[in-house]
Amino acid sequence: MGALNTFPLSYKVQGQRIVIVGGGEEALNKARLAVKTTAQVVIIATQVEADFSGHDVTLVERAFRPSDLDGAALVFVADHGADAEAAIAAARTRNIPLNVVDVPAECDFYTPSIVERAPLTIAISSEGDAPVLARLIRARIEAMLSPRLGAIARLAGSLRERVAATLGKAEARRFYEELVTSPTIERAVEAGQGSSAAAALLDAHAQTAGKGVVWLIGAGPGSEDLLTLRAQRLLQEADVIVHDQLVPQVVVDMGRRDAERIPVGKAKGNHTFSQAQINTLIVRLAGQGKKVARLKSGDPMIFGRAGEEVAALRKAGLDYVIVPGVTAALAAAADTATPVTLRKVSSGFVMATAHGADDGDLHHWAALAASGMTVALYMGKSNAAEVARSFIKHAASVHLPVGIVANAGRAERSLYRGTLGELAAGAADFADGPAIIFVGEAVAHGDWADAASVAIEEYKVA
Numbered sequence: 001m002g003a004l005n006t007f008p009l010s011y012k013v014q015g016q017r018i019v020i021v022g023g024g025e026e027a028l029n030k031a032r033l034a035v036k037t038t039a040q041v042v043i044i045a046t047q048v049e050a051d052f053s054g055h056d057v058t059l060v061e062r063a064f065r066p067s068d069l070d071g072a073a074l075v076f077v078a079d080h081g082a083d084a085e086a087a088i089a090a091a092r093t094r095n096i097p098l099n100v101v102d103v104p105a106e107c108d109f110y111t112p113s114i115v116e117r118a119p120l121t122i123a124i125s126s127e128g129d130a131p132v133l134a135r136l137i138r139a140r141i142e143a144m145l146s147p148r149l150g151a152i153a154r155l156a157g158s159l160r161e162r163v164a165a166t167l168g169k170a171e172a173r174r175f176y177e178e179l180v181t182s183p184t185i186e187r188a189v190e191a192g193q194g195s196s197a198a199a200a201l202l203d204a205h206a207q208t209a210g211k212g213v214v215w216l217i218g219a220g221p222g223s224e225d226l227l228t229l230r231a232q233r234l235l236q237e238a239d240v241i242v243h244d245q246l247v248p249q250v251v252v253d254m255g256r257r258d259a260e261r262i263p264v265g266k267a268k269g270n271h272t273f274s275q276a277q278i279n280t281l282i283v284r285l286a287g288q289g290k291k292v293a294r295l296k297s298g299d300p301m302i303f304g305r306a307g308e309e310v311a312a313l314r315k316a317g318l319d320y321v322i323v324p325g326v327t328a329a330l331a332a333a334a335d336t337a338t339p340v341t342l343r344k345v346s347s348g349f350v351m352a353t354a355h356g357a358d359d360g361d362l363h364h365w366a367a368l369a370a371s372g373m374t375v376a377l378y379m380g381k382s383n384a385a386e387v388a389r390s391f392i393k394h395a396a397s398v399h400l401p402v403g404i405v406a407n408a409g410r411a412e413r414s415l416y417r418g419t420l421g422e423l424a425a426g427a428a429d430f431a432d433g434p435a436i437i438f439v440g441e442a443v444a445h446g447d448w449a450d451a452a453s454v455a456i457e458e459y460k461v462a
Helices: 025-034 082-094 131-144 149-158 160-166 169-181 183-190 194-208 229-237 275-287 306-316 328-335 359-370 384-393 420-424 441-445
Strands: 017-021 040-045 058-061 072-077 098-100 113-117 120-124 213-218 240-243 260-263 291-296 319-323 349-353 374-378 401-406 414-419 435-439
Touching: 017 025, 017 082, 025 040, 025 072, 040 082, 072 082, 082 098, 113 131, 113 149, 120 131, 120 149, 149 160, 149 169, 149 183, 149 194, 160 169, 160 194, 169 183, 169 194, 169 229, 183 194, 213 229, 213 275, 213 306, 229 291, 229 319, 240 275, 275 291, 275 306, 306 319, 328 374, 328 401, 328 435, 349 359, 359 374, 359 384, 374 441, 384 420, 384 435, 401 420, 401 441, 414 420, 435 441
Parallel strands: 017 040, 017 072, 040 058, 072 098, 213 291, 213 319, 240 260, 240 291, 349 374
Antiparallel strands: 113 120, 374 435, 401 414, 401 435
8 A cells, every 4th residue: 555645634724715816617616615615715817717606706806916815724826827926936935735726746735526514524635646536436425425414413513512421432432423323313304303313312322321232243254345234333332342263353353443352262172262251251341331242253143152142141131232144154155156945946944063963963954955955064074074974874865966165255265066975975175264065956056166076986875
């Protein structure tokens, strides 16, 4: 990433003058921007060619004089004659920030493309290198932002003293975040009832101030762009982020910069925190009045042991919220365009864990797969061949399609395809990382063109 040659800031012009030297279209373009401020905008030109009517500007039709810069905060030179040279020299002498239109080398500052929702402004600058790109980005941002955002910003400003007197720093931040993002508040502002709606929201925050909560958040399979908007918002509100090993750092970093981060990684054969210790930790943190983001890979309710954490929170009388995430099986199905339910092929979809499964479980899953259901096995990489042999033992066909996705939903995902018999012939050399094993006829309808073979020869049924 290259370094910036300019420092982005908002420059105060209230009660001062913005002087524009020139009377053509270039001067008019700068005037359109300048009149959005509360400064007095003065146009100085020996000949005014553009139509400045409809704009709150002062027109001075004569040659430029150095005294024209008295009280000036900024100077724009949109001329190319003697007036331009005099204005440039006068601005340099007085150390007034100067912009010479279309001459970047002469500019002390550049005029960005601006998204204006007064008092909120968003400026996009390319340091004069790519103004067209800046305008295109501005158009996209304009389309994203509500036209009522400025009114909501003014509403937030009007509540500043009351919020400071009612809420602590952390709670005040959460109040403002909800105020400016809530569709309810936006609708109230549109209806002219913004003040009463904001007051009700403040009262609600005051009632819960100092009360802890745990958000059990599904982080999805690993790609940060698969995180839900709700999860992203709550990460920004959390005081503490308690995260699992499989949650990528880029997702953890979506939290507030000042939030405490506590890794409680659990990998096969390496549990730095037991589940009981994690339960105790989140109960203690929430009991201290903190907002805790318990960040789990995938979905917290699917092999995420959230049930044990919820039970501990209920026992302690603490509030909790569950935020769903994209579980690995669904990410694997998306990666391979595998329709896990498909008319006349697969009437259902089963998610199960192969880790620690007994013979009864395997018998049941094999029967489901043989009946046409799609079975997605989690945590089965290390004993994949053994599980496949058990499926065959319980009457599943050796020709039943099998598809395996390691690191589903991530850029480094790896695909493997074969049959149940091929998988049973020997443990496949899977890539590092968590894997999902699909078993069922639906696998044959997915896109596995880039998949490697799971084994060289097929398992021989005894």
